[in-house]
Amino acid sequence: MADDRASLTSFLDYQRATLAMKCQGLTGEQLKRKAIPTSGLTLLGLVRHAASVERSWFRFALNAEDVRSLWPGQVDGAFAEFHVEDADVDEAFAVWRCAGALDGRAVAEAAEGAR
Numbered sequence: 001m002a003d004d005r006a007s008l009t010s011f012l013d014y015q016r017a018t019l020a021m022k023c024q025g026l027t028g029e030q031l032k033r034k035a036i037p038t039s040g041l042t043l044l045g046l047v048r049h050a051a052s053v054e055r056s057w058f059r060f061a062l063n064a065e066d067v068r069s070l071w072p073g074q075v076d077g078a079f080a081e082f083h084v085e086d087a088d089v090d091e092a093f094a095v096w097r098c099a100g101a102l103d104g105r106a107v108a109e110a111a112e113g114a115r
Contacts, residue, residue, distance in 0.1 A: 012054075015050075016050070016100060019043075019046060019047065019050060022043055023043050023044075023047065023093075026043065028044075028089040030043075031043045031047075031084075032044050032084045032085065032087070032089075040082050040083075041082070042082070042084050044084040044087055044089060044092055045081060045082035045083075045084050047092050047093060047096050048070070048071060048082070048084065048087065048092045049079065049081045049082065050096055050099075051070060051081075051092065051095045051096040051099045052069070052070050052071065052079075052081050054096075054099040054100065055067060055070065055095075055099045058099070070095060071083075
């Protein structure tokens with residue numbers, strides 16, 4: 001049976017892999033396409049949201065680092081990461097990969113500090 005940290009890390013890895021799989025092989029236009037016309041939800045928006053959330057949880061909440069928002073505040077009452085019309089696809093994925101790498105390091109450092 002896994003401890004809490006291992007369980008949570010495994011779940012996060014699963015979520016990352018699932019989102020990456022859903023995005024694999026799609027064009028920038030397809031990644032920016034709304035799931036349904038009345039929704040603002042897109043795969044690229046989810047990638048940007050995942051990067052933002054992981055970065056804030058692991059760098060700000062866990063390590064108390066001073067991190068600025070990746071994308072400006074809110075647009076029309078919604079988080080800006082979901083407004084992807086002019087978003088750079090490569091940048092979004094690079095930021096998400098970087099957030100994941102930093103998350104792994106932050107978790108490892110927290111585990112060392114807890115010992």
